[in-house]
Amino acid sequence: MKPTGKVWFVGAGPGDSELLTLKAQRLLKEAGAVLYAGSLVSQEALAWCPEDCVLQDSKGMDLEEINHWLFTQVSNHKTVVRLQTGDPSLYGALVEMANPLIDSGVEIGMVPGVSSAFASAAAAQESLTLPEVTQTVILTRVAGRTPMPEGESLVELAKHHCTLCLFLSITLLKKVVKELLEAGWSPEATIVVVQKASWPDEEKVFRAPLNQIEATCFDAGVRSQAMIIASPTVDARHQPDLKKSKLYDRSFGHQFRPSK
Numbered sequence: 110m111k112p113t114g115k116v117w118f119v120g121a122g123p124g125d126s127e128l129l130t131l132k133a134q135r136l137l138k139e140a141g142a143v144l145y146a147g148s149l150v151s152q153e154a155l156a157w158c159p160e161d162c163v164l165q166d167s168k169g170m171d172l173e174e175i176n177h178w179l180f181t182q183v184s185n186h187k188t189v190v191r192l193q194t195g196d197p198s199l200y201g202a203l204v205e206m207a208n209p210l211i212d213s214g215v216e217i218g219m220v221p222g223v224s225s226a227f228a229s230a231a232a233a234q235e236s237l238t239l240p241e242v243t244q245t246v247i248l249t250r251v252a253g254r255t256p257m258p259e260g261e262s263l264v265e266l267a268k269h270h271c272t273l274c275l276f277l278s279i280t281l282l283k284k285v286v287k288e289l290l291e292a293g294w295s296p297e298a299t300i301v302v303v304q305k306a307s308w309p310d311e312e313k314v315f316r317a318p319l320n321q322i323e324a325t326c327f328d329a330g331v332r333s334q335a336m337i338i339a340s341p342t343v344d345a346r347h348q349p350d351l352k353k354s355k356l357y358d359r360s361f362g363h364q365f366r367p368s369k
Contacts, residue, residue: 111214114141114183117190118197118207120222121145125307126153128223133192136220141186144178149194149334151308172202176209183215196222199248200276224248226274229303229336233314237272239342241352245271251278251285267292272340279304279335282323289319289339296320301338304331316343 117136122128129137137143137157145155147166155164163182167175183189193201197219207217226248230237237246251263267273267289278285279302290296300322305311317325319339326335345351 112184114187114189115216115218116179116183116210117218117220118203119190119192119220120196121150121154121192121194122223123195123225123228123307124151124305125309126151128307129154130220132220136188136190139188140190141188142182143190143192145192146194150192172205175206179210180213196224199224225306225336228306229338232303232306232312233301236342236345239345242341243271247271248274250276251281253281263288264292267294270341272342275337278337279331282326285337286319286323294319299343301343302326302331302335304335306336
């Protein structure tokens with residue numbers, strides 16, 4: 110018999126439970142079962158769940174076990190939540206979890222979450238874009254066990270000299286430094302590394318020149334859950350000749366405000 114429940118893939122955000130969306134909170138309150146990524150999702154996020162909610166940590170499960178659990182629970186509950194870190198559409202294995210459900214006639218839904226890229230920028234108090242500096246942000250990772258598609262190596266992407274937010278790459282920081290230098294980045298360019306962005310009492314922000322960032326992170330014991338930001342916008346507030354946005358320029362008129 111076709112399950113009548115619905116599986117929601119919900120972004121838990123970067124860590125701070127207050128960064129869950131209102132819709133995510135509502136679905137957790139309604140959920141009969143929640144499968145959460147225990148190694149990455151804050152336990153505080155689960156406080157929204159009902160007392161009788163079936164909770165399952167997925168950190169020790171393989172894909173087949175996850176798919177079986179979701180199908181079993183959606184056969185018994187109206188609302189089932191797969192709660193995963195950040196946003197479900199970024200590095201979350203969404204397709205391989207959703208397809209078997211869809212093929213079995215299960216309805217699915219998605220709720221976006223705050224990405225750790227944006228939480229890291231907030232933690233470092235940096236803007237990822239600036240007028241006449243860069244208007245482009247690349248969300249990517251360095252090739253490790255998962256190879257990069259052709260044309261998407263860090264060297265190739267870094268040659269654009271725009272903002273790079275590097276996920277899942279902190280253990281490959283030596284490679285990151287090497288490839289940024291190969292792409293023409295200055296050894297003195299400031300790199301930002303944010304560990305556990307937004308996690309209360311655990312967030313740490315590190316800044317160092319490109320040729321020193323590896324040693325800085327090694328000495329601090331940063332080995333996981335860290336975002337690397339390389340951008341010409343870093344430390345912009347210390348740049349006296351920074352161009353200002355046209356949006357609030359007195360001479361720039363638009364439909365809501367005439368030019369002066």
